[in-house]
Structures are given as C-alpha cells and as structure tokens.
Amino acid sequence: MFLRFSLQRVKNLRALRPQILSSTNFRFSTATESSLNQRNPPRVPNLIGGAFIDSKSTSTIDVINPATQEVVSQVPLTTNEEFKAAVAAAKQAFPSWRNTPVTTRQRIMFKLQEFVRTDMDKLAKNITTEQGKTLKDAHGDVFRGLEVVEHACGMATLQMGEYVPNVSSRTDTYSIREPLGVCAGICPFNFPAMIPLLDVPCCSYVW
Template identity: 45%
Template sequence: MTKIVNHWIGGKPVEGASGTFGPVTDPATGAVTTKVAFATVDEVDAAVAAAQDAYVSWGQSSLAKRTEILFRFRALLDANRDAIAELITAEHGKVHSDALGEVARGLEIVDLACGINVQLKGELSTQVASRVDVSSIRQPLGVVAGITPFNFPAMVPMWMFPMAIACGNTFVL
C-alpha cells in the first residue's frame, strides 16, 4: 500500500479532501512510494486561519520562550539528521552525503535563529538633531508563507521558517 502524506493544520494531521495527489517516486526504481495530498482552497484557508489563531499568542510570546523552543527544535533536528537525510535520499535521489549537507545548511540557519534575540532588541539614538531622539522597535508581522522548490526539501524551508518563528511570526509552508 502506498503511503499518503496529508496536511498538518492547527497542530494535528488533516486528511486531504481534494482527492488529488502528487506522486513521490523512488528515484532508483521509479516506483511510486508515497502520495502527497493536494490542498483545496478551504484547506489552505484553514491552514492560514490556524496560523492566524496561533499568532495571537505566539506574536506576544517572549524572546526567551521562542528561543527555548527553537533550541529544542535544533536538538531534535540534530539528533535526527541522518534519518532526515535518508528521507531526502529516498524521495529525491541525492546521495546521502549531499542530503546530510542539506540538513547541515538548514541547521546553520536554525543556529542563527536561536541567537536572533540580540538583533530583535531595537535601537535608540538620542540627539540625532536638536531635541530629537529616534527609536525603533522590532515587532512580528503575523502569518508568513513559504513556497519552496522541490530540489532542496529540507534546506530551503529551514532558510525561512526558523527566522520567521524566531521573530514572533507564524508560518505556513
């Protein structure tokens, strides 16, 4: 039986309703090993709505809390890098060393996101002109979306979502 990958919306799996699937083939044999459910407009809307709902609290969460979660994600990613590389090899045909390199490049951005709290502090410049002070604050934007290419399934998404999440945004991939 072919494995089916459905959606992840609002913190739980959601079976695709479109009835349309994209095949994932084993590059070595050409056999279809997995089917990925294509989303309906309603499912995309539900994912965005769930991200908007999550943003209400996540956008107000402290830098310390976001950093703590990102460090836990980083630890899980590091502990499972070989298994992730195996999936990339099975689904995309990259040799294992290239797939491990892709995970490593993604981990570099997760590392950056874990330390972003310093860059998010904002700035204050006093007396930039006579009796004029200038300040800036950094605030999350809201829901951020990423559309990524097929040929870097781990690295390119990790160039996007860790930074968005670290900055207090929610993310739809």
C-alpha cells in the same frame, strides 16, 4: 581468437532473446506509470492547527524515487477550504505567540535543534529517496538547515530595536521590531531541508 569468442557470444544472446521476450516477469518501471499499479504509497496529511489531518482532495502528486521510479508517497492538492483553515489556525495562534517571551521561544528552538540532530540520518535518507541527492549531499543539506536553527537560537539580540538621539535639531529616532503576522514559505526542490529550516526558525522565532 578474440573475434571468434565475441561472435559466439552474439550467437548465444540471439538464441536467448526469444526466452527473454517471452518471460512474464520481465517488467520496466517508469515515471509515468500509474501509482495504482505499484504498492499502495502512503498519503501525506496536512498539518493544521498542530494536528495532522487527511486532505479531502481527490487530486494528488506522486513523489517518485528518481533511482527506482517507484512512487514512495502521494501529496494531496490541498483544497481551498483546507488552505483557509490552515491560515485561520495560524492567525488564531499569532496573538499568543507574539506575546511569548523571547527566552521561551529560544527554548523551543533548542528543542527543534535536538530533533533535527537526532533524526539527521532519517531526514537525509528521505531526501535521497524522494529527491535523488547522494546520501552525502543529503546530509549536507540537513546540516546546513541545522546551522540555521542553531543560529536562530542566538538571535534574541537581533530583536533589539535601535535608538539614535539628536539626528537633527530636537529630533531623536528609534525603531521597534514587531511581528508581521501569518507568512508562507515557497521552498525550492533542490534544498528540501535547508530552505524550510531557514524559513521556519527565522520567521516564527524572530518575527
């Protein structure tokens, strides 16, 4: 009885196959499909000198949702001129930031902590959409980054220098922590929230 039922199902599928193949609505979405054939994805701007600026580059990288293969956004390949402008803006901001009191920088980190905590669900959802992590793992990614921000809020004491008297005859030693200047972070894809939140607070706040 079971074998006869299975054979009947196969016959039914064979009968339906011409209708399926001739259907005009039948369409697969693939990762190699041009983004022009999909809904117009948003183009990610550059952040230069505290302002969002659209890149003049004509080359972009598609950000693809691994679950649906849909292009959710496009990241421009920033031009050399735009890259130099970003570095120049950072250099211009460095002297005033270097002389900003520790307590003022600390309040900025507390504000960053508030923003991350408020938008944790949105950040996790974006990670799931763009990178493919489960929502639970994405929340963990953001939470680890939040922990780093919280740690940075209390790192003022780690900026203290050291002094050691009489390390040798008539010799004392001391160390002073000084800002290094403009730096860049290259973040891996597997922790898109934790690693940037590790780089930015520690580098910008402490140094």
